[in-house]
Every structure is written in C-alpha cells, then in structure tokens.
Amino acid sequence: MHIYSKNLMKTLSLLSLSLLLAAPLLAGKVILQKEEGRQAALLVDGQPFEIHGVGGSGSLDKLKTSGGNAIRTWAIDENTGALLDEAQAKGIKVALGFWLGHERHGFSYTDWDSNIDQAERLFAAVRKHKDHPAVLLWALGNEMEGFKETSNPAIYTQIEYLAREVKKIDPDHPIMTITAEIGKKQIQGLNRFCPSVDIHGINSYGGGPSIPERYKAGGGVKPYVITEFGPAGTWERPKNKWGMPNEATSTEKAADYRKSYEAFAADPLCLGSFAFMWGTKQEASATWFGMLLSTGEKVAAVDELTQLWTGKLSENLCPVIESLAMVQPNEELDPGATITVNLKISDPEDDPLEVQWILTEDWKEVAEGGDHRASPPQYPEAILPNSTNRTANIKLPNGGGTYRIYAFIRDGKGSAATGNISIKIKGERKPILAEALATPVEITGAAENGPWAPSGWMGNTEKLTMDEAWTENTKVGKECTKVSFQSDSGWAGVVWQHPSGDWGDAPGGFDLTGATKLSFWARGSDGGERVTIGIGNIGNDKVYHDTFTDKKELTLGTEWQQFEIDLTGKNLTRIKSALYFTTSSTGQPQTFFLDGVTIK
Secondary structure (H helix, E strand, O other): OOOOOHHHHHHHHHHHHHHHHOHHHHOOOEEEEEEOOOEEEEEEOOEEEOEEEEEOOOOHHHHHHHOOOEEEOOOOOOOHHHHHHHHHHOOOEEEEEEOOOOHHHOOOOOOHHHHHHHHHHHHHHHHHHOOOOOEEEEEEEEOOOOOOOOOOHHHHHHHHHHHHHHHHHOOOOOEEEEEEOOOOOHHHHHHHHOOOOOEEEEEOOOOHHHHHHHHHHOOOOOOEEEEEEOOOOOOOOOEOOOOOEOOOOHHHHHHHHHHHHHHHHOOOOEEEEEEEOOOOOOEOEOOOOOOEOOOOOEOHHHHHHHHHHHOOOOOOOOOEEEEEEEOOOOOOEOOOOEEEEEEEEEOOOOOOOEEEEEEEEOOOOOOOOOOOOOOOOEOHHHEOOOOOOOEEEEEOOOOOEEEEEEEEEEOOOOEEEEEEEEEEEOOOOOOOOOEEOOOOEEEEOOOOOOOOEEEEEEEOHHHEEEEEEEOOOOOOOOOEEEEEEOOOOOEEEEEEEOOOOOOOOOOOOEEOOOOOEEEEEEEEOOOOOEEEEEEOOOOOOOOOOOOOOEEEEEEOOOOOEEEEEEOOOOOOOOEOEEEEEEEEOOOOOEEEEEEEEEEO
C-alpha cells in the first residue's frame, strides 16, 4: 500500500464528501490528485485507485481471481471494444495504449504527412472509446524514444502535441507516455517538452527496485506508473561461456517481482504498476517473461502478486524448483551423446507433480525491444523414454550449436513451475528445414501483415522513412505502406525478414512450395520514382539463405499499377526475405507507396 503523507490523506478526506455528493458527475471520470514531486493518487469514480495491473492477453478471470484490477494494452485495434466490454464486466480497468511509430521501424518524427496521419488515427480512437467506463487512462506510445544512446527531441514535442489535443477531446482521463527505463534523458524530455503528459510510464526490469531513488535523482516530478516490470531482462543477465544468457527458474523470478513491487508501492509518487507479462512470449527463451504458460497454468510470480495485492495467499500455490542441474559438467558436449539432468521439486500442498521435458534450439537474439521473435524448433525424440519426473535422459542431436533443456512442472490444479539449462553442442548447427506456410499470405498492406518483419534497413537509412499504416489513397483495404527517401544522393532500402533482424545466421523463413506469384500494387507520389522491388535478399554464402531470388526494376506513375514476380516451379523451400525494396536518389525526394503485397 502507498505511504501517503498526512497532508494528502487530509486532502482526500476533505474531498470525500464533495466527491460523494458529486458522484453522478464523476461517473466514468478518472482524476489525478498530485502534489508535484512528492505524492499522487488516482481517483476512479471518486475513490482512490492503486493500479494492481498486468500487461498481456491472458485470462481476465484469472487476473480478477488473483486480485488484479487493471491491464494495459500497447495498441488500439478492431478488438479493443470487445476487450473494454469484457474488462468492464469483470470490474477491471484498462490503460488504453496507442502505438506511436518507432524510428528504428522507419517512422519519422520530422515527416509532416506521417505525423498528421498518426495523430488523426489517435484522435479517432480517443473519440471512439473515451466514454467507455472501463477506460482508466490513455497511454501514448511505448519506448518510442528507441534504444540508442540519444533520442530525437522531436519525439517529445510530437508527444506534447498529441497529449494536448487528446485532452481537448477527452478531459476525463489522464494521459501517460511510456519510456524504456529512465537512463537517457527521458525524464528531462517529459519535464521540458511535455507539460500536457500527466504520468510518466516506465518499463523497468533488473533496475526496478532502484526506480524510486533514481527517478527522484534524475529530476522526476510527474507521478509515475511502472508499466512493465519483472525479472532481470536478457540484456541484463550475464552471458555464459557460449554467449547465451542463463535464465532463473520461475521460483527464483517470483522474488524479483516481489522486490520490485514493494519498492514501487512504498513511493508516494508511484500510482501503481503493471507486471509483465500476463501470458507467454518467445523472447530469448519460451519462459523468460511469461507469468502464465501457453496451457494456462500460472507460475510463482502470480502467487507473489496475489499476496501483495490481496494480503492473502493463493488458494493453490505453485510447485517449487529447488534445483535443476546436469549430472556431468556443463561444458561443450559431443554431438549424439546422452546426458542426464536432475530435478529436485516440491509442492506446498503435496500435490502429485507431472514434469514435461523439452529440448529446443537456442538462438542469439536478433530483435530489439518487443519485436517479434520466431520460436526455435523442438526435438521431442531427444527425450528418452526412461526419463522420469525427477530425471531427464537426453540423447543430443548430431547438429552443433546452442540448445535449451526445459522442465515444465504442473500440479494438475492450474499451477506450474519452469526452469531451463543452456547447453552447447560441439560443431556447427546443421541447417533445419523451413516450416511450411499456407498461401496466400499478405506481406504488407493490411492491418495484420504476414510473419516477415521490415527489420533489414540498408543504405542511407537516416534519410529513409516508412509507414506501414498509411491510410490515404490506398488500393487494397484501409492501409498501405508509404516510403520516403529524403536525400539528394545515395540509396536506401528495407528487407522484410524472418526472423526479425536476421541476415541468414538463424533458422527461420518459410517453405512456400506451390506458390505461383508475388503480386503487389505500387504508385509514386509525383511520377518517375525509380524503385527496385524483389524477393530473396539473402545469398547462399549464409547457412540460412533464400532459395530463390528475383526482382523488378520499376519506374512508377502516380496511379496504382499492379506488378508480379513469377514463382511458378521455383525453389521456394526457404524464403527468409519475402520482400525488399531499394531506391536511389534522383536529386530530389522520392516518395512511393506499396499495397497488397501478397504471395499467392
């Protein structure tokens, strides 16, 4: 519980009568009470509201049972209305996030049209949802300042414009913007440039317990919310001898959630927190941040939060991992060897436990922030039949490289525990076959694009901007992709990759055997724009290369034209880069549009 000062508590007490009398007028309103730099509180329908929240798409019923009262989203889409309705029915508030473009994804905070389009989409979303009783606050953006040493001041001035205009549309809900930690002038940026932003949202993992102290030392005066917290991130953990991060067990990570939460809750300037993540996600491993398994069971972090939120223990506590270790030394292992892993576990209620052993490949991260990661392949045949709930006997694959051995422990009553061991097999990894993908699949030009990410930026990228959600003069559906190259010399381009950020060093891509064409629409802004559009950008000097490559060199007109690249009978067994473009300067800015880019 927050430690409020006597002055603030007195203020809230004096307000209580007037708020009660004004209750009909306050219905649906969220009020931020604050004393700058000292303390703050949210009032929902006239009552103090401390955020006991999560981020993710897991069960709201399970969240309510655990004592949670809020969720946050990262974007507003066609499913937002249904989410708000469900949350309202369950008595849960929603910090409604609107995704602001990232410069590392090609968005430019100095491009007029891109910023106007983004602003209008935000304002339309606010008008649509502002009167829903489940809305707690507006969260503008998530880590849009990026991960470089410095960030663009234009980002903060644009956030201020957006916040100021949202207040005109909806004066009844506070406005928050969310940064990745606070170590590179994010506090100064919001203090100096964003007076209309009410709340600083902060994503912090290993540094969570020190946020209150560091926030004040950095000049923080706005009320803040911890918008993501949990165990130390993959970037914060030491690497082992083969360069992979070692992951703590779910039992160990639960203590990290508690330590961070207690630090936040003791700070009168903190309005509450959202634990990450309410669900499961592939990021460095299959279990690093997940508080729920893909099969729905909770892990110990949920037990910790339940006690912190409610003051009571969960009805059924999670199994405890006491140790997980290899019998032999964890050095580089011989291909095809058989190894043994021992597991020591217990259950608080003495429930019988079932252990699932899984061996997967383990890849070095190639994506940043919350970017999509592909899930590595599993080797079910490696787990030998004589394995038990306490011992795994594993016959290693013949291919070299890094792998993880997972133990998933379940009590059969909705509670679980997870742990894993990183191992290295001698030699190079043998290429694995790409997963088959059904066609047609749209690569870009739709609200929900395909699995390839536009992560491979090339050439003079400082002068290149791209917006995949452009809504003016589209050809197919409501959105298209706008590309601008603002340079009088040089060239630039983007590759759509799978997995994100990979240039052929990691498994991935898809087997598109049977596809007949890559089809797309394109137009120029002024006419005469020269663009190369292609498929297959990764050469066979890489282990995981594209098995087919082709391109078209185009001169665009101002009207939409349809183009095709023939795929009939081609070797499509691994398409890692399903689309790329390059454009060269003609002495003036080049702007062109793509829509309906589809493999059929």
